[in-house]
Structure formats: structure tokens, C-alpha cells
Amino acid sequence: MARHLDLEEQEQLDELKHFWNKWGNAITWFLIAALGSFAAWNGWQFWQRNQAAQASVLYDEVDRAAGAGDAVRVERAFKDIKDKFGGTVYAEQAALMAAKTLAEKGQLEPAKAALQWVAADASDQGYKALARLRLASLWVESKNYDEAHKQLAGAFPKEFEALAADRRGDVYNLQGKKTEAKAEYTKAWQGLDEQTDYRMLVEVKLTALGVDVQALKPPAPAAAAASGSAKS
Known part of the structure; x- marks a missing residue:
């Protein structure tokens, strides 16, 4: 009986060796790739969180400068966040805030530059649309109607x-x-x-x-039904 079990174990070991010789390398590389991808994903997530945390600090600086109405600080803080963390939503939000403050202070050119950056490079389609609308308003303020039309041309989110x-x-x-x-x-x-x-x-x-304007409104349901009955 013991010998019978030994033979069975030997057969299983032989089958395992055969399987590993055939598929071992593929399995090893698959595991390496899977673990590597997992590590890369975790690394990417950590980097993203770190970027967002640092960007939020600079966003707060833009916010404080805007609240104080300090156009010089606003422009400087916005440049910092755009240069260092331009790929974050914080930078896009800071650009819109900076543009508003700068425009209110009569700094139209840097305000336009901030909005143009968002309109061209923002990842959020809503922020891009908002930047285009505000940019058109600034061009109107400058009486440059052709540029205003350019910003308003093309598709917008619904x-x-x-x-x-x-x-x-x-x-x-x-x-x-x-x-x-x-x-x-x-x-x-x-x-x-x-x-x-x-x-x-x-x-x-x-x-x-x-x-x-009353003529633009659709007919009330009762009026529409009465009109349909009259026609029939």
C-alpha cells in the first residue's frame, strides 16, 4: 500500500514538473507583470494624492490673495500652481479665480491669459466652457467682437x-x-x-x-387639444 502511494506521489510530482517546465516561465512573467502593475498603480495613486495635496496649498494661496484683492499676489500664486501642478483640477480652479480677480482690478491681459490656458488645456470640459464664456466677455469689454465670436464658436457641453x-x-x-x-x-x-x-x-x-416672447411659448395642452379637435 505504501509503495502504491509512493508511485502515485511520484506520478503527481512528474506531472507537476512537466507542467512547470512547460508553463513555469509564462506563469512567472505573468505574476511579475501583475505585481508590477499593482505596484505601479499604487505608486501612481500616491503620486496623484501627493500632487493634489501640494496643489491645494497653492490654491489656498490664490484664494487668500483673491480675497485680499491683491492682484500681484494672485498672479504670482497662479503662476506657481500652473507651473508646478498644471495637470490638477486645483490649477484650473485657481485660473478661473485669478482671472476674475485680475479682471476686476483692470488687469485684462493676464486675466485673458489665465482663461486662455483653461480653455485650451483644462481636462474638465465644464471649466473649459466657463473659461470660453468669460473670455468672450473680456473680448467684448475690449470691443474686439471678432475674438469674442471665436470663443463662442463651436460646440459647448449641453x-x-x-x-x-x-x-x-x-x-x-x-x-x-x-x-x-x-x-x-x-x-x-x-x-x-x-x-x-x-x-x-x-x-x-x-x-x-x-x-x-409669448409667441415663443408652446401652446398649453388644453389649447393644443382644442386646436386639434377643431381641425378634425
Whole structure:
């Protein structure tokens, strides 16, 4: 019986040796790759957390400088975070904050530069859209309507489409192009939630251009049903 078990064990060992000789290297390399990937992933996560932590410190500096209205400190702190941690969301948020403060202080060129950076390089599509809208406003302030139109051209994320249309309407209106302004304001009015105060502002713009806003509203369900019955 003992010999029978020894033979079975020997056969199992022989099969294991054969299996390992055939697949051992592949298994070893697979494990090395898997463990290496795991280590790399952990390393990447650690690096990302470390970057975010350091970027948040510089973001706080931009925030404090903006709160104090210190344009010089704002510009310097923003440059630091952009140069060192430009790939973080903190840098994108800092750029928008810096641009707002700089514009309020009359520093339009550095404000535009900060917004152009976000519009071109931000990873967050919402921040990119917001930067384009604000940049268009600064170009309008400089009476450079062609540049404003460039920022407002092309696609916007759905939640920004109505705002972009409203801003295009503003530019056309300032250029004296009333027909184009009405068309863009109409898009904006129809795209905004009817409960928002901003929609009321667009309504005022349309009314000032002689548009009957009531005519833009879809018919009430009862009125639509009555109209359908009358036709039939």
C-alpha cells in the first residue's frame, strides 16, 4: 500500500514538473507583470494624492490673495500652481479665480491669459466652457467682437449651450446685428429652465428687440387639444 502511494506521489510530482517546465516561465512573467502593475498603480495613486495635496496649498494661496484683492499676489500664486501642478483640477480652479480677480482690478491681459490656458488645456470640459464664456466677455469689454465670436464658436457641453447662445446674442446686439441677436437670444430663452431668473433676463433682451416672447411659448395642452379637435 505504501509503495502504491509512493508511485502515485511520484506520478503527481512528474506531472507537476512537466507542467512547470512547460508553463513555469509564462506563469512567472505573468505574476511579475501583475505585481508590477499593482505596484505601479499604487505608486501612481500616491503620486496623484501627493500632487493634489501640494496643489491645494497653492490654491489656498490664490484664494487668500483673491480675497485680499491683491492682484500681484494672485498672479504670482497662479503662476506657481500652473507651473508646478498644471495637470490638477486645483490649477484650473485657481485660473478661473485669478482671472476674475485680475479682471476686476483692470488687469485684462493676464486675466485673458489665465482663461486662455483653461480653455485650451483644462481636462474638465465644464471649466473649459466657463473659461470660453468669460473670455468672450473680456473680448467684448475690449470691443474686439471678432475674438469674442471665436470663443463662442463651436460646440459647448449641453448645460452651457443656452449661456453660449445668450452671449452670442449680446455680441451680435452690440454689433447692431439685430436679426442674429434675436435668433441667439431665442435659442437661449428656449434652452433655459423657465424657473431660472436668468431666463427672465433673456426675456427682457428679447422684448427690447421687439420679440413677442409669448409667441415663443408652446401652446398649453388644453389649447393644443382644442386646436386639434377643431381641425378634425
